[in-house]
Amino acid sequence: MSRVIAALALAVLALFAGSLLIGPAGLGIGESVSALILGGDGPLPMVMRQIRLPRALLAVMIGASLGLSGAALQGYLRNPLAEPGLIGVSSSAALGAVLSIQTGFAAVFALALPVAALIGALLGVLLVLALAGRGGASLTLILAGIAVSALAGAMTTLVLNLSPNPFAANEIVFWMMGSLADRSMTHVWIALPFMALGWLLLGTVGRSLGALTLGEDAAAAMGVSLPRLRLVIVLGTACVVGAGTAVAGAIGFVGLVVPHILRPLVGAHPGRLLWASALGGAVMLLAADIAVRMVLPERDLKLGVLTALVGAPLFLHLIYKLRKGDL
Amino acid sequence: MSLMSVSNLSVRLRNRQIFSDVSFDIGAGEVVGLIGPNGAGKTTLMRAALGLIEHGGTSSLAQLGAGPRAKAVSWMPQSREIAWPVSVETLVMLGRLPHLDPYSRPTAQDHARVDEAIGWMELEGMRHRTATRLSGGEQARVLIARVLAQGTPLLMADEPIAGLDPANQIATMETFARLAALGKSVLVSLHDLGLAARHCTRVLMLGQGGLVADGPAEKVLTPERLAEIFHITAWYQNTDQGPVYQPLDVIGRGPRSG
Incomplete structure (x- = not known):
């Protein structure tokens, strides 16, 4: 268990370093590191500090968020098919961003798009909570999440459908594919407070998720407050996924696949899976973001496309293993 | 010392009165069998007494906060859920879990309780096996061990022996008797009236919207009540090998209370 965590942490560090050192500017390792740490004038410190550092940081933050919230939702719903998008936050954040692009609000000031996406995420989560009602049932949460996802998805399509401006439509489609290219430290700072809050919230649910292994009734009798747990999971997921979608667009499959892969390695305990999945998500997104820079450097391959391309076959492999009874 | 006390407990679910005016106390050292036909409300009674569903009347356990309650009573629901392959x-x-301090690992005492529970349910041989791959009966024993490990003065179990083989049914009831000998108490719902008669120090009979009888098995399981509540006849004798109780025939199935 702790060996798994240590191995994942090492992988995060190695890939983080790789993410800082790999790029089209083709800098040497020594000069890159000294430019990053010492700063100074010229293009080199700017490339390191303004382009590569935020990109690597966002990969870690968003990957960890997706892995953590995916593991939390799977544990809460006791369903290995659950993923962070399930509660409708990512699609409502996307709708906010899309509306801001379409209306031109995104061009008004630098952070207009992420702010619009965060507002979308907030409205989405409020709607989900209102629809799910009071009480602690997980089924109503799933249904509310599906309803909000469908609504936000339909409205996004409507915006595309009615878009009179092909450039805006193009921008919207590309934005929705998810990417970490050309993000700045400002994006890091706008996402970090929400994500930190979400990590703190989701970090508290490990034990309750363990108790839920025995079912909702047994968990309630062991002192788990199901309404409180549901609220913490929804708010925590909304914070991390809303902020992630706001700065990077929709990145799928990480929150679904990473908990799946790591579950057998932590003895399937849903509480232990939380932090392992956070690290695993960071590993997967760092690796994917390095890959989009190396596979087709001149074509701007989108991160969300790559995670889905890698994630879907991985998922099929897992289903195959599940069918054979190896899992 | 009373470990739980309910008075005038009643539950309505979807405008249907399940039962009303149920009152009883459970003291230390008792194995209380809760019997009643399907639909009489055995599960509902236990969940209401725990405070897991809305109810009328009072229950001492429901009045505790969630944390203190988890140290006063452990609950094994009927649905034997094991969500993950742990x-x-x-x-x-x-x-x-209810005994751990926040963000601390299990102590030596926690491990000792787990070892004890595993020993009681004779699970030593499967300690490291994956729980979801065990047979249904084995899973039931593992879940009983989980409840035992909680180490509460009172244990409530909803049909814990359903689906177990005869040896494990008897062994489980004897485990409950051993707990009672240690001053703990068990409230267990079950359908096997023979095991109830043999192993329970006291039987609660639920039916017709309320508590029909409360007392030692030979006083509760009278031919009249069996006919009225369960619609069966039975043979009962206090032999030199303990009480033997054997249901015999169904009495012309009339409308039942559920």
Whole structure:
């Protein structure tokens, strides 16, 4: 268990370093590191500090968020098919961003798009909570999440459908594919407070998720407050996924696949899976973001496309293993 | 010392009165069998007494906060849910959750309780096996061990022996008797009237919207009540090998209370 965590942490560090050192500017390792740490004038410190550092940081933050919230939702719903998008936050954040692009609000000031996406995420989560009602049932949460996802998805399509401006439509489609290219430290700072809050919230649910292994009734009798747990999971997921979608667009499959892969390695305990999945998500997104820079450097391959391309076959492999009874 | 006390407990679900005016106390050292036909409300009674569903009347357990209640009573629901492929040992350790301090690892005492529970349910051989791959009966024993590991003065179990083989049914009831000998108490719902008569110090009979009888098995399981509530006849004798109770025939199935 702790060996798994240590191995994942090492992988995060190695890939983080790789993410800082790999790029089209083709800098040497020594000069890159000294430019990053010492700063100074010229293009080199700017490339390191303004382009590569935020990109690597966002990969870690968003990957960890997706892995953590995916593991939390799977544990809460006791369903290995659950993923962070399930509660409708990512699609409502996307709708906010899309509306801001379409209306031109995104061009008004630098952070207009992420702010619009965060507002979308907030409205989405409020709607989900209102629809799910009071009480602690997980089924109503799933249904509310599906309803909000469908609504936000339909409205996004409507915006595309009615878009009179092909450039805006193009921008919207590309934005929705998810990417970490050309993000700045400002994006890091706008996402970090929400994500930190979400990590703190989701970090508290490990034990309750363990108790839920025995079912909702047994968990309630062991002192788990199901309404409180549901609220913490929804708010925590909304914070991390809303902020992630706001700065990077929709990145799928990480929150679904990473908990799946790591579950057998932590003895399937849903509480232990939380932090392992956070690290695993960071590993997967760092690796994917390095890959989009190396596979087709001149074509701007989108991160969300790559995670889905890698994630879907991985998922099929897992289903195959599940069918054979190896899992 | 009273471990639980309910008075005038009543439950309405979807405008249907399940039962009303149920009152009883459970003291230390009792194995109380809760019997009643399907639909009489055995599960509902236990969940109401725990405070897991809305109810009328009062229940001492429901009045405790969630944390203190988890140290006063452990609950084994009827649905034997094991959501993830965890090891038997990990599953039994879940019973210690109410006793752990926040963000601390299980102590030596927690491990000792888990070992004890595993020993009681004779699960030593499958300690490291994956709980979801065990047979239904084995899973039931693992879940009983989880409840035992919680180490509460009172244990409530909803049909814990359904689906077990005869040896394990008897062994489980004897485990409950051993707990009672240690001053703990068990409230267990069951359908096997023979095991109830043999192993329970006291029987609660639920039916016709209320508590029909409360007392030692030979006083509760009278031919009249069996006919009225369960619609069966039975043979009962206090032999030199203990009480033997054998249901015999169904009495012309009339409308039942559920």
